[in-house]
Amino acid sequence: MVDHNKELSDILNTKLGEDIDGDIVQELANHIKQCQDCKVDVDTIQQTIKIVRTGDFEYLIPKNVSKRLFQALNLEKE
């Protein structure tokens, strides 16, 4: 399950460049609810991360690459 508070806190931490504690995160979260510009800013960053995560970025090791790795290391594959 996505922890939205953690996600928001992470985005704010990186945006502000410093670690901020829970109370300030809550204060900023309240501000974001009312401020359209900040809301758009944070929402679109959150969505960007989510969308990039859905991208096809898994690269499985090809069998021949794995075989050559074990050969180079002089090991037998289990």
Added chain:
Amino acid sequence: MKHKPSCNCILSKLKDSVSESVLITNAINGDKLAQSKLVSTYSSRIYAIAFRLMKNEEDAEDVLQETFIIMLNKLDTFKGKSTLYTWLYRVATNVALGKLRKKKKIDESAAFNKIEFENISSLEMADWPDHLEEKFDTEEFQECLKKAMDELPDHYRAVFILRDLEGHSTRNSAKILEITEANVKVRLMRARLYLRDQLAYHLKCVERGNYGRS
């Protein structure tokens, strides 16, 4: 409510870490089976990070082999302060970035950085519509996303992969890349903003119905 890990879960993790430390000790002592087991356990994940950074199979394979050669030769220097995976990750990332630096890709990226990255925060951002997945679930978009990831300067991409794709903490990413935590944050924010701009551009094109025309 916070999830409290069950006893079974804690015991299983403890068992894994004990068995890994036995494997490491045996591997240091020259046990080929233990060495093979460690290579088998981590080679896929190390290949994935190598591929993401190098962007082609040949270079990714070089990074993979060098990483495990270093592991076999220097495993006795592993102090167990981090997990073996984190240690290997650091080795692989450094090998990859070293290779990219040699190819002078870093210099090219730095030039790109000056041109593109200074303007990112000044871009105006409109709100994105709901059900974005439909707009992004196309071959064109996957290409756009890959291109955007490829265009990210290496040191930004490395941070983005570690933090947002692999889920490492800021502290861990800083340790792996041997940079400060503040640097991780700056690079991560810039990478996120750059990718967001690319997605926003894609979205505009889709909405105007002129994707790929210009």
